[in-house]
Amino acid sequence: MGRHASERSAAGSARARRAGPPPCPGPPAGATGHSAGGTAVAQALHEDRRIAAAVNLEGHLDQMDGELLPVARQATDRPLLLAGTDGFRDARLDRSWAALLDHGGPVARQQLDDTHHWVFTDYASLVPQLQQAGLMAAAGRASMTGRADPRVTVPAVRNLVRSFFARHLPRRAPLRPLSWHLGLRMAAVSR
Template identity: 85%
Template sequence: MTSSFPSGRRLFARGALVGAAALLLGAAPATAARGAAPLLRLRLPAPSGRYPVGAGTLHLADPSRNDPWDPGIGVRELMITVLRPAVPGHRFPHLAQMTPGAAESFADVAHWIHEPLPLAGVDWAATLTHARAGARPLPGRRPVLLYSPGGGDARVMGSSLAVDLASHGWTVITVDHPGDASEVEFPGKGPVRGRVRKSVLTGPPDAATFRTMIETRVADLRFVLDALHLDRVGAYGHSAGGTAVAQALHDDRRITAAVNLEGYLDQVDGELFSVARQATRRPLLLAGTDGFRNARLERSWAALLAHGGPVVRRQLDGTHHWVFTDYAALVPQLQQAGLTTAAGRAAMIGRADPRVSVPTVRNLVRSFFARHLPT
């Protein structure tokens, strides 16, 4: 069915903090060189499911495609992280949110990607996820979910939601899109690229760049399905990743349900993607924030909703665009440490308390896939 914005369906109730007080860990100072101010160590919220989570990374290469951002590479390379329920045990280390090389690169560009992020003062390499690298997966087949991050963001900024979904029984595969991701660290150098590949984006994408981004992302997601021999999967994505998973749902029958976390359904020039022009017969959730509503988003989403079908729209109040990412938990810690302002926080994630926003986003995505791709 379709849904718009009746007040009873909005997802934030003021003061709805029941059971959430212990969810968000506070930030901790990191040691620094003698005489220097300590670097801030940020913490991600613990998952809410009953399963421990194991993690592994894979380097994939598609020889049938060249890289659209750097044709000299000759193939299209991807990095992915696979998160899945694991056998209990504590002998495996927690997976870092960012690899050392990626963290170093991100520290140089964080403020230019998202202006409210600080120029310095954070140990980005110190943030750990709640997944354990190399932990043995629980036996048995489990439904798979693919994640595509927002334009300019790397897959690691979706770690909290991905680990939470895995803790409830899904296998989650987070996909980087090198070239538009802020940074991607590979296992080693390539013939014409370094170990860390940085984004080519220098600002909001123009029409041609955005078209290339989405076409490349859709092809990346379909290649992951091919390479890992996957069928009947779910997909979710944020911003440009939300656009990509919605279009991939339309294009590829192996994707049975998708969640678009505030991604446009049209090109920069206003041309609707075919998913919005022709509708979808498979379930699609459109989730947005009250802080990011704009004419382009309204027009493109309304075009899809007008077709009817299994498309549902939900809104999160008191929030902004990056509340669907790890920034929902990290930015309040930056504000508490004096490394960003209240206005900067509001511009990124809104004013909602992360003890509300984090579980609300998790519950929204998890309940959708529990209906359409249950564990």
């Protein structure tokens, strides 16, 4: 009898692992991450049904050796926004994002022009202040956040993420509207 119960328990554990985590109580969750965090949320969306939508802010979808992550190889059936900058965009990012986009489905790509990788963080507002105070050269600023004005980029990034989740997650409380067109060119990119 002990052996039979043990086999049943092992079989049940294997079924539970295949089924994935239990459903999340309450409304569906959204996830957002920047750089390696963006990579992590894209892969988490692929693996975890509790996440209903995700925003990847310039995270690669491959390993350093070029092997595509499962989300890029197999796609996702839930909304995913790939948001990037023209300053950080390179062949590796394009290749890994294109692999996912080639599957079709609810994946979109947006690009903020005249910006760079760290524009998605607090550096977007801090780095220009360092430059203004003479503590950073213009080239250093451009290589971190780009040349665009933070009075434009900070609300644009905030609105990009908020509007994506407003479209793809049930609303619990009203979202305060932000002006979408603030002078920063936002381009839909098709690969």
